[in-house]
Structure formats: structure tokens, C-alpha cells
Amino acid sequence: MRGFGELEAVVMGHLWDRGTPCTVREVFERLGQDRQIAYTTAMSTMDNLHRKGWLSRERQGKAFLYWPILTREQYGARLMRDALNVGGDPSLVLSHFIEQMSGEESAALRRLAATADEQGLA
DSSP: OOOOOHHHHHHHHHHHHHOSOBOHHHHHHHHTTTSOOOHHHHHHHHHHHHHTTSEEEEEETTEEEEEESSOHHHHHHHHHHHHHHHSSSHHHHHHHHHHTOOHHHHHHHHHHHHHHHHTTOO
């Protein structure tokens, strides 16, 4: 899996932030506040995200309602999993990742690891 293109990331960010299904028109109008974009570009981007399996959709009248398949956090976790799979030695990848963490992030990771141990997940 690879990350999103620039416009795909903006569209997904809007859908995640909104938290409810959107039509292409709604996304187009929101994107138009920050950039010049054609309606057909917004429509093509959302259709591409649907074909790639990132968005689900349902017809509502003449339009489709779109919503993300995964949460933003689930998407981030997939990117991390993929980085471990393609980054060489997973132990070294994790080591370098941990070196870049803030103290708060490191503490959160320790808490999650402890919880996983207690639940027999690790």
C-alpha cells in the first residue's frame, strides 16, 4: 500500500474531519474554499478513491454519498505496518522509529505495550 496523492489526501482529510458521508458537490465546495479545482477533478478523485477501496459509496437520488472505509488512525496503522514490511529489518526500523518519538509518544507506546501484554495480545 502506498500513501495518498496530494489531492486524495486533502479529500480523505475532509471526509475524516467531517465524519459523515458527503456528496462530490459538498467536497468540491469545501475544496473550492482553499484552491481552484474543477468539479470533475473532485469527482474523478473520489471515484478513484472508491475504486482503490478507500471510499465506500451509496447512491442517493442522482448523486452518490461517499465515506471512508477506514478511520484516519486505521489508515495510519496500515502505513506503519507497510513500513515494517518494506523497510528492511523490522527490529531496526522500529528502533529508528522509537528514536524519533517524543517523550509523550514513547510513554503512550509503553502504556499500549503494557495493556497488550496484560490482555495477552503481545
